Amino acid sequence: MEEYIRKLLEQVRFKKAHKAIQEEIRSHIEDQIEANIDDGMDPATAEQKAVEDMGDPIEVGISMDRVHKPQMAWSIVVAAIVVGILGTIIHVLMTKDAVASGKEIFVAGSSNYILFTVFGVMAMILFYFIDYTNIAKYSKLLIVILLVQFMLAINDTLVVFAHEEILSSSLMLLMVPAYAGIIYKYRGGGPGALIKSILWIAIPCGIVFLKFQKMPAVVMTISMLTQLSIAIFKGWIKVPRIPVVAAMWSFFAVIPVAGVAFMYRFGLMSQYQMDRIRAMLHTSSEAYYTIRTVRGIAGSASQFGKSPTEIIGVLPNPDSYYVLTYITATWGNVMALAVITIVAAVIVSGFVISSRAKNQLGVVMGSGCMMALTVNAIENICAGFGVTPYFTSFFPFISAGGSNLIIAYGFLGITMSIYKYKNAYPQHVDIGIRGRLKFGNIEIMKN
Numbered sequence: 001m002e003e004y005i006r007k008l009l010e011q012v013r014f015k016k017a018h019k020a021i022q023e024e025i026r027s028h029i030e031d032q033i034e035a036n037i038d039d040g041m042d043p044a045t046a047e048q049k050a051v052e053d054m055g056d057p058i059e060v061g062i063s064m065d066r067v068h069k070p071q072m073a074w075s076i077v078v079a080a081i082v083v084g085i086l087g088t089i090i091h092v093l094m095t096k097d098a099v100a101s102g103k104e105i106f107v108a109g110s111s112n113y114i115l116f117t118v119f120g121v122m123a124m125i126l127f128y129f130i131d132y133t134n135i136a137k138y139s140k141l142l143i144v145i146l147l148v149q150f151m152l153a154i155n156d157t158l159v160v161f162a163h164e165e166i167l168s169s170s171l172m173l174l175m176v177p178a179y180a181g182i183i184y185k186y187r188g189g190g191p192g193a194l195i196k197s198i199l200w201i202a203i204p205c206g207i208v209f210l211k212f213q214k215m216p217a218v219v220m221t222i223s224m225l226t227q228l229s230i231a232i233f234k235g236w237i238k239v240p241r242i243p244v245v246a247a248m249w250s251f252f253a254v255i256p257v258a259g260v261a262f263m264y265r266f267g268l269m270s271q272y273q274m275d276r277i278r279a280m281l282h283t284s285s286e287a288y289y290t291i292r293t294v295r296g297i298a299g300s301a302s303q304f305g306k307s308p309t310e311i312i313g314v315l316p317n318p319d320s321y322y323v324l325t326y327i328t329a330t331w332g333n334v335m336a337l338a339v340i341t342i343v344a345a346v347i348v349s350g351f352v353i354s355s356r357a358k359n360q361l362g363v364v365m366g367s368g369c370m371m372a373l374t375v376n377a378i379e380n381i382c383a384g385f386g387v388t389p390y391f392t393s394f395f396p397f398i399s400a401g402g403s404n405l406i407i408a409y410g411f412l413g414i415t416m417s418i419y420k421y422k423n424a425y426p427q428h429v430d431i432g433i434r435g436r437l438k439f440g441n442i443e444i445m446k447n
Helices: 002-009 015-038 043-053 057-068 074-100 110-129 132-137 139-154 164-169 171-184 191-210 214-233 241-265 271-281 286-299 323-331 333-355 360-384 402-420
Strands: 435-439 442-446
Touching: 002 015, 002 057, 015 043, 015 057, 074 110, 074 323, 074 333, 074 402, 110 402, 132 139, 132 171, 132 360, 132 402, 139 171, 139 191, 171 191, 171 214, 171 360, 171 402, 191 214, 191 241, 214 241, 214 360, 286 323, 323 333, 323 360, 333 360, 333 402, 360 402
Parallel strands: none
Antiparallel strands: 435 442
């Protein structure tokens, strides 16, 4: 049997697929050996017959080589090209409108958007070539580094990240794919592993939230809770599934609101934080004025839009925060719906690719990345149509903003990496976990 497997694996060029293939072939042979023994054969004859029934190892290996070679997610590549071109067209036309109306100061410019879209595509390619299991392997270190950078930036001690909003709304989202590796390392644990997993959500997200970066903290929390919920339902953590998942979501829904109310009531926030809350509570505040303005602009748009000169200068940040409002007001509801549909299709494709991965780590990591884009998109849509105030969010691939574009494309790259190895990795892989690991149908102990 071992000689047969060795010859077979020599035909498979993709080395990372060897472990999965080896365990798959071994399982088939061992099952057949048991069946042969049950039919009355002695063990040696049963093994010989089982190996013979597998066929020529060279031919089987060549067939395996075709199946397990790295895959390219062409649907994601096409989607990235489409949204990049769409966003470029929107920002080029917006820049021309701004220049024509003498209000170019209100937009960043199409060249800025194109530049960061190129950087985003480069990030997508980089993450594609980085094996996503390496993100999981160094997950704790990555989260610690991101938290340190965040704290330095908030305190204005790190010049390159001086704008805390940019750091928290984009770089901090890298915690989401890293978190998949955190909970994967607790696989097989019980209530203790659950508590540790929850702390890895509560502490980083709590730090971001307490620094009053509300929306980034909400996006991170929802994305990580989604990952943890999937992991629990897949049996990574041995706890009662439905009650625990329901309790987790309830806890994270209630505690932040109660915490903010307590801090506000007893004056434990800084003055600017308390001013922001007061602005949300009073209809005469600037926040409500912006909502009414945005709602009026979006609501007055016809099916095919109106003159951009009536929008630029009145609408705050038309190329980033309120890009959907600008599209709706200038080019009409039909165009806005088309843009939303295209971006939604890209995100849904990412969910589908992630869910179909054989490897469970890939399923959880990809789902978390797509959930982060989904939450940002939903909040930005709500703000863009005057349903809610603007929080620190972005409409993926379309909103201007360098780091946001890079992170969005980077998440597509992670999804592409998951697809690349979809036939290479078994259900579970070794990423340096201490404890019991399972490859195929065989369990081993790692010291």
